[in-house]
Amino acid sequence: MHENLTLLTDFYELTMMQGYYKNNTNERVIFDVFYRTNPSGSGYAICAGLEQAIQYIKELNFNYDDISYLRSLNIFDEDFLHYLAGFHFSGDIYGIPEGTVVFPMEPLVKVIAPIMEAQLVETALLNIINHQSLIATKASRVCYAAQGDAVMEFGLRRAQGPDAGTLGARAAVIGGCAGTSNVLCAQKFDIPALGTHAHSWIMSFPDELTAFRIYADLYPNNTTLLVDTYDTLRSGVPHAIQVFQELRDAGKMPVKYGIRLDSGDLAYLSKKARKMLDDAGFPDAGICASSDLDEYLIDSLKTQKAAIDSWGVGTNLITSKDCPAFGGVYKLAAIEKDGKFIPKIKLSENQWKITNPGNKTVYRIYDKESGKIKADIIALEYEKFDENETLMIFDPISTWKKTYLDPGTYTVRELLVPIFKNGTCVYESPSVREIKDYCANELNTLWDETRRLVNPHDVYVDLSQELYDLKYSILDSMNTRNPK
Amino acid sequence: MHENLTLLTDFYELTMMQGYYKNNTNERVIFDVFYRTNPSGSGYAICAGLEQAIQYIKELNFNYDDISYLRSLNIFDEDFLHYLAGFHFSGDIYGIPEGTVVFPMEPLVKVIAPIMEAQLVETALLNIINHQSLIATKASRVCYAAQGDAVMEFGLRRAQGPDAGTLGARAAVIGGCAGTSNVLCAQKFDIPALGTHAHSWIMSFPDELTAFRIYADLYPNNTTLLVDTYDTLRSGVPHAIQVFQELRDAGKMPVKYGIRLDSGDLAYLSKKARKMLDDAGFPDAGICASSDLDEYLIDSLKTQKAAIDSWGVGTNLITSKDCPAFGGVYKLAAIEKDGKFIPKIKLSENQWKITNPGNKTVYRIYDKESGKIKADIIALEYEKFDENETLMIFDPISTWKKTYLDPGTYTVRELLVPIFKNGTCVYESPSVREIKDYCANELNTLWDETRRLVNPHDVYVDLSQELYDLKYSILDSMNTRNPK
Incomplete structure (x- = not known):
């Protein structure tokens, strides 16, 4: 993903931007990125992707071709196109560092910027x-099932396009994988490239x-032989x-050697x-x-005491097959008026889908x-918690x-940091290796x-008393049963 | 996906390449790309991606950084790295044009090249x-359910990375979507960019x-108002x-106008x-x-006679949520010896998983x-079928x-064309619009x-008598019950 991604946005972000532009509406606003349900039935998620998000924001720039293309659609005015040609991101972004364990409803990223800028960056x-x-998140589950055995990411051929293979493998290593078969990913992010034949x-x-003899002769440091081609x-x-x-008779025993099973009853x-192998003295x-593995199959093989000590996981990991989308959303939380942020709420029939304001x-x-x-506490940004005082926390629905x-008895850490x-x-x-180590500590x-x-x-995941009071005071004031 | 994708390959392709290089093994071989099961329970698939595959092959080139990186792994010899530095693809490729309806076991792409080259390109x-x-394929199912209504691809924010959003939207339009919200995709492939607010x-x-008044004033040609924010x-x-x-009172009725529902019981x-709307004279x-739609939900809404005439489909289409991987594989079919291709077979316990040779x-x-x-007939490349003769076809398992x-009474068309x-x-x-039109005809x-x-x-999908005979003569000669 090295090309210019400025146009990697939903069309409506641009039509809305023009709307704000022509309406002279460009107040600062606050948008939160958060999600509502952990993927794959997990009890947590691992946030990742911040490095690429930062790169995207840094490189935001409508070049000549972009402007020409937008002009050709006959929907954008010259004055707005002129504004776009000089566009750069001028706002503040806070984020939770990659590799952190996170939970539903928590702002993973917070954007504070003029509404035109904040709107543009939503989709990417x-x-x-x-x-x-x-x-x-998926990788952390697969590695958990493998109980400390090495898990290798092998999914490139089934990934949803080149980026999904490369950035997906990056994320898989953050989540716990020992390395990837994807050479481009290994090169870009300095992580181990793995595989044999x-x-x-x-x-x-x-x-x-x-075939085995020639392979062993070529790769004397790591001789892993694929044994299921014929029988x-x-x-x-x-x-x-x-x-x-x-090899042993010739005094050339490899440092690392073994076999790979890729089909059949593992x-x-x-x-x-x-x-x-044991009977022969190895x-x-x-x-x-390898062979269509996922966390459940690995867990089952572990229960069956399968004699496997490393795992190559492809399709089910790189696509997160049982849950191939993470439901992150981007919701308006406040709009600045006269130098003060006015909290906003998006209603829903479902109480837990109502957004948190401010x-x-x-x-x-x-x-x-x-x-x-x-526990985690979502609070207003100025609130502080003193570890030397009694802390009362309460469920935001069953209060x-x-x-x-x-x-x-407790310590407090703020998760969002300035980006x-x-x-x-x-x-x-940090480097991917550093993020991977950090993530392992997070999981602990x-x-x-x-x-x-x-x-x-x-x-x-609770709300602070102040945030809770704010949210319900706004809800009460909206009086939605009898709208005007 | 415009960066150099030469290293977008599994590591073992490179270790095998070096093995062939050092073993002076570089016979021409034939590899087939095919799949075994249609995705999502479909009765067919739509092949797509050939244009990007062509671009990848054309741009194959190990640059200085690639060679330096591979050298740093301390596993590749200088003579092999020197060979890679001068690498380019010299072989033949045949492919089934994008947008064609295809079925399991059919070669979608056939690579005939020296084994080192044929092996490298497998993963990408x-x-x-x-x-x-x-x-x-997924898009064609969603559009089928929509019975001719326009289906808009809206999934970028949930796609598996930037390429998945952009190339996925390209494929969605080939499969039948009217356009996409993804502006980058619309720009790159000259297809309609869609969306409102x-x-x-x-x-x-x-x-x-x-908010509605200002929007209608800004976009008088297409005024679609999102009506579910509050109630x-x-x-x-x-x-x-x-x-x-x-607008009507002011004599400014939009050419195209309406509402969008994004939640609730559609x-x-x-x-x-x-x-x-009807009662008010509109x-x-x-x-x-829009709202978590897929082919089954659209089908159900059609059965319920929902008054919906266009559909925005996101997550479930762009990730093919119920089946997020297409199981295409790349299997060796023949190796040249003394100017003649010797057919090869990969065995399996499952009869239908045994590959077709030659x-x-x-x-x-x-x-x-x-x-x-x-019906389709997989045949040896020199076989011809005369439409003026009786044609006998038979099931390759239940013969x-x-x-x-x-x-x-029948006509014959060869699907694979030289690439x-x-x-x-x-x-x-062809352009994406041309492929889309071609695909619509294919589906008919x-x-x-x-x-x-x-x-x-x-x-x-049958085998020709000649291919069938060849396959079973090889299987018989392998005598796998008592391997030597």
Whole structure:
């Protein structure tokens, strides 16, 4: 995604921009990016994509071709096109760092800017954040199921286009994958490129044994042989063992070696292959499995004690197959009038779909002893919480459900950090390896009950008393049963 | 996707390439791209992505940074890196034109090239063809459900990254969509950019009526008002009617005008809104609906006689939510030895997963009278079928199921056409609008029973007698029950 993405926006952002322009409406506004439901039945999500979102904002610029194209549509006036030609982003952006564990309703990104600018960036911000958060979350689930085994991202051929393969693999590594088969991603983001050979390698030689021998000779540091081209247990594994024996006899044992299973009953085949390798004196030979894996299948194979120690995961991870979209939305929270932000609400028939108004931030409350997350509080941006005072938190729908946290038993951390100030980027993105390490620590702040794959425990996301009061005072004033 | 995509490949393609290079193995081979199951339970698929695949092949070139990066991995030798630095594609490619209706097991793309070249291009070809074929197929289903109403692609914000949004929208238009909200896609591929305004437009004005008035004044040619920000039937529709009345009174009736529903019970709301518009004297006001639509929901709304005449479809189309990956694979079919292609087969426990060997092509047999598809025949590339002779076709698994077609009752068309010859592109991609029109004609060659959304009738894809005989003679000779 290196081309100019300025026109990567919904058409209505531009028609609305022109509307604001011609109406001389360009007050500063606040928009929040948030989502309502964790993907794939997860108890949490991992936010990702901020680095690409920053790059997008920095490079926003309508070039000559863009202006000519918009002019050709005969819907935009010259004065507005002239404004676009000089456009750059001048606002403030706050964001939750990539790799952070997040929950529904929390602002992941907050844009404070003149409405024309804030409106333009909606679509691309959502596109980038939704995609990478989706895949990072999915990867964290797959890696959780693999219980510490290496998980390799192998999905490029089934990804939804080149970016989905490359940025998806980036997100997968943030979520916990050891590396990717995608060389472009490995190059761009300095992460390990992984893989060995395909069935076509075996088929291009007169027989399997010859193909294995030549491969082992070529790659003496990592000799992983794909054993299922003809018959796994009667041909592939015996031939692999024969080659390993020849290498040992020649004093050329590879540092890392083993086999890869890519079809069939992985539980049965891996146990049989393990025994054959052990009996032949190769207990340290690895067994890698691939073949339509996802977190549930890996979990099942672990339960069945399959003898697999690394996993190649393709389609189901790179597309987040059971839930291929992250439902991030971009909602207006406030409009500035006379130097003051007036909070705004978008109504809905569903109480939990009603947006939270005002200029907000997110505080995370940790249990001081264990370091685990107690709850998150969405608050107004000026509110502070003193760790030396009793903290009362309450459910924003079932408000009678209250919890009191004693002074000194909890710590508080603000999640949103400044990314842009007056159009200038004030944030330096960490490397993907750093984000991956940070994310691993983040996942450790979740209780096991929240990490489990099915029916996880929900983490409390509460509103501060001030935000709650503000929200319901606006709702009351809207008197929606009898609109004028 | 305009950056250099040469490294958009699986790492193992490069390790295998080096293996072939060092082993002096560079025979010409034949690889087929094909898939085994239609996505989303469809009775067919629409192939798409060829234009981007061509662009990728044309631009293949390891630049200085690519070579430096590969060198830094300490796994590739200097002589091989030197070879890569001079790499270009020198082979032949055949493809089925974009927008063609296709079926499982048919070669959509056939690559004939030295094995090092044919291996390198596997991943990117699959990535591009899989993605766009998936979305074009999904779009054709959504448009089928809409029964001729305009369907607008609105999914950019939920697409899996920028390319998925842009190339996905391209594929959606090929599959039948009238246009897209994605301005970048509209610009790049010269297709209509569509959209009006969002809830934030309404919320940024003191009240809904003011927001509607200003919008109508700005866009007098297409005034579609979003009516569900506060209350659809008690606020949105009455205010829209008031604005339409004011425009009529002022003699400024828009050419195209109407309302958009984006939440709630679309069947109920659309019928109520239709009546309100009709009663107010606006029977030609359009009603557009959006809100998590897919082919099944549109079909259900049609059955309920919802008063909706255009549809905005987002997430479920741009991600093909119920089936977010198209299972295209790339399998070795033959290897040249002494100037002659030796057919190859990849075995599998499942009979239908066994690949078809040899240098193949695909013939489509049409019923001469109706122009509908009778069957497809996968044949060896030199085989010809004479429309003036009786044609016997048979099921390749249940071989006793035979059909005889009388001379003069059918026509034959070869689907694969030359794309590259000796590394030079010999094919000019049509415009997206042309492909869209071609695809509409293609869909008309399907019987209604194959187009229906649920449990469609399968189209016969048979093997020619020669290909069948070849396949089974190879299988017999492999004698897999007792491998050596």
